[in-house]
Amino acid sequence: MSDFAYSYARPSTLEQRPDGAALLLSAFSEEGLDNETACFFWGRLRNSWLAARALSTLAKVVASRFVPQSAALRDPIVTAGAGQLRFEAFSSCNGVYARLDMGPEALDGEFLSSGTTNVDFNEPMVNALARISRTEPVLLSVGQQEVVLERAAGKVVERKVALPERWIKGLTSVQAYLALMEEKLRLTRVQAIQLVQGIPAGSSKADYYLVLRGPRPSFVPVATAGAVRVGGVHRLRLLDGLLPLCEAVRVYATPDGQASAFVLELGGGQRFLLALSADVWRGFSGEGNQLDTLMEELPAEWVSGANQLFRGNEVFNPSLFALEHNLAPNTVERLCASLSAMGLLGFDLADNQHFYRRLPFKLGRILSLNPRLKNARALLDAADDVQLVGVGPGGRTEARVRGTGVWHTVVVGGAEGPRCTCPWFSSHQGQRGPCKHILAAQMRYL
Template identity: 80%
Template sequence: MADFAYAYVQASSLTPSATGNVLSLAAYAEDAPARGAACFFRGGLRNSWLAARGLTTLAKVVASRFVPQSAALRDPIVTAGAGLLRFEAFSSCNGVYARLDLGPEALDGEFLASGTTNVDFNEPMVNALARVARTEPVLLRVGEQEIVLERAAGTVTERKVSLPERWIKGLTAVQGYLATMEERLILNRVQATQLVQGLPAGASRGELFLVLRGSRPSFVPLSSAGAVRVGGAHRLRLLDGLLPLCESLRVYATADGQASAFVLALGGGHEFVLALSAETNRGFSGEGNQLDTLLDELPAEWIAGANKLFRGNETFNPSLFALENDLAPGTVDRLCASLSAMGLLGFDLRSNHYFYRRLPFKMERILKLNPRLKNARALLEAADDVQLVGVGAGGRSEVRVRGTDVWHTVLVGGSEPPRCTCQWFTGNQGQRGPCKHILAAQLRFGTEAG
């Protein structure tokens, strides 16, 4: 997977001033002009100690890795707009997603612009956050009003950070899972503290299920009615510092148990979300749970237009958007699916709606992030690599697709889910999105093949 470098004009910092400490987050946007990059927000934190605890936990997540060979990834993104700041990040192994939301109650300042940027989350700044006292005033400034993104020899110091493109793909998969989750449990502060206390010692190798035994949350090895599947439950120890501070903890999960999420209401407009992949060794970036939504390509100008139209954190309601713009519901459904699959939409579990994020990358980069779909399109370049064998009862189609050393049989269409004889499908049974052979069959034969 290709990496690309980010250049920051200066390091993020927490520095003292006459009116209190100033938290300045160095920002980057790949498609920003060389001069005059916007300052998204500047102002105070109403509860700087609580906000600092949330940011410290976010830093703890991005510094963690639960798969040894995973690369370090240190830089979260922040989306500003609609009176909110949302900080989002992944663990280095990409199997844990975290988000800190600072709502209007948590902020005392002004939004000068709306958008999403990557921020430099360096070690000195993280260490300074950990030392913020309970009564200590902190001013927050996201970005700079005057930023020179080009190198200016002798006067500006650049800090380059290599970020893998899987980071954007992870946002895609997480949103897809969050949008289908259902609320399973609501725990109070005492129960939330007991949650981690009930974890088995060490790293949990197999899957565990979260249940309530009386009023106490417990982890058990077997599923039962109402149980929440939690793969790699030891990852919940990331929340150690926040669970005693929360007013409530809501637990969500997908119906098929492929992901779970824990939402901590911290009070005063502070909320923290932690989402876990189904297994420790499964990163969100490799799930491919929304690849089929990209089969029907939309014109690039539609996507670019939407990216200019919507502001950061703005609620995206597909039905309302269709009415306001006199668009057919099917057209808006396609647009919504494409935006979601490209990571331009996030999902808020508590309010149960999508929110928009304008990713700080050039649009053409976002459009090229799905190698499985790219490989499927490559199969179509040869006329005989994807062959329709026949259509059976109920519209179920059998398709032969050329593999590396063998032909694969693909079954698509009808009322049953697609199936393939390849190793990827055999190992995952469709739980991590369709394989390239299924995608190729659907691309070649369209509705005839499901």
Template identity: 75%
Template structure:
């Protein structure tokens, strides 16, 4: 099974009343009780027009597709807790990640429960958001008691869609990149408007770099001092409705140039983040650096306990957590790495800290998502498929691993990263994480 099935009893709606409009977002949660998902938040938006602009931009990200053969991702997710709401979404090609944060200053209401759920962004609701005026009051309610779940017995409701596994893997990859980013540029409101004017027309098929020239943002095909690599700069046009509203724009990038992010401070507790993969045809797949972390299994009760302990959007400080619970630094590091690899930790660039994300799926289901790791473990089922050849100086270990009609050689433990002779590793040279042969060798002899 490659997709998760999930369903809603009814569509999300914008209800018009004399005392003000109410926005109801239909919710889904696999681990909610059979009676329906609880209400997470209900209250009023302090600036409904600005919040609607952010949600409309998020809907544009969901509807966008920069790789023609990519399948459609459908609905964003919302995390409620710690006096804030975070809406997250991916483009259909998984190459763009977006998040709208509504902080305490943006909300006037009650957080009934803490949690994360998938929400239904149907076309009528998106159209209604686009018509919200600057003066009308809007109340927001996330989650409803009548929402039902699809159980293993096959309960079917009126509206059923498929949630691709890559949605969860994308959260893993995106936060990993965000956690390693550094701030490169800060733009004022005027410079943000100039950035919108200088966006290249059409589709950018080559590397593009964002630089400041005479205090004005510009795009260049050549990297220079302080330049930020923006793969497929045309994807920044998703922000055309928000850039003129921004108080400040901060540009971030990873040291290796594999991802970049734009953070728009919109004022009044509203913030929008757009992260881009370095290449348009390579999205946030979640099959890279986190694989080696997941290869070292942790007791299931550790992860279940953490998921029960933390509230959604709660700040996760690994050092403080270890001191509070009298855990060794090594234990906390392992737990933190696994929580990150499973998508249970997000990262706030402006505050430079992790936040917890209680995903609406059972933890044991998330653990089984990665096919490359599953294939590596399958190789270990037959003792003859992974064979030790020898151990040399400085712990250099050579291993033979059975492939499809051929044997591959894996080298571990030297001063260099692991290597494999398979075509997949040869093509990517470790930039997309270890191949299944390296993982199998590490699991047995690492």
């Protein structure tokens, strides 16, 4: 896999001014995306100390990796528009997703345009955030095209960074999980502090479940009614500096327990989200939870046309979009999956709605970032790689699909879930999306 090179034309800076520090973040630009825009947002942070604590936590997430083989990456994504800023990042292992939302109440400035940039959280940036005091006024600008941190002690220039492919793949899976989540618990500030204190010591390999024992949140090793499964519970220590500052915490989970999320209400228009994959070793980029919806291609002009309608952070309401454009619900579902597969859709749990992210629009990434889908279509293109065996009661269809040096038996359709004899399905049992053999059989026979 290759990375996407993000180059910048001029530096971002942290400037010392008579009225305080001004943090100027430069913007990435790729062909077709606001190339002439000089600045997306410029203004003052109303509570710069709290924002700095939240951004420091985001930097902590970015710097973390819970799988030893993962590469260290430090490139958060910033989206400006619709009166708010969103800072997003993954842990280097891609199993933790974090986002800081700053709404109109948190900002005192002007949005000149909408767009997306990615910035480098290097040590000078982290150190600068740590030095912001409670009363220090800070100006923030999201603008042009290189990243530089400038202080009295010197400056650091980031002339070029790369946005990894798995970042966009991770964005695809995260929003799909978030859109399925249900609120399970709501904790007060006192309970949030107790949550930090109750995190089991060490690096946990077993699952833990978050429950309320009376008024106190606790982590237990056995599932009970209403408990929230938290895989790799030690990853919650990323929030230990921020949880004591929040006003409340909302805890969410998917119905099947494959992901969980913690939304910290920080007050003053600031909100912080931390989402965890099911297990430490599972990165969001490998989940494949949108592959079923991506099987049938939409006309390129439909997807491109939808992309032209939205700007950064604007609400994307699938039901309203279907009504306004006279589209069937399943068509809009496929449209959402296509946009999401390019990293263009996010999901706001607290507001229960999708939002748009202005990343580069390249339809070819749908296949390039989903190799199982690409390989399934290659199987269909071959003459005899997918063969019908028979159709049973209830439309249950059995097929033979060629693998590497072996044929696999695939069963799809009917009331039961699909099955395959390949090692991928045996290992994951459909929890990380369908294998290429199931996809090929579904595309051919269903």
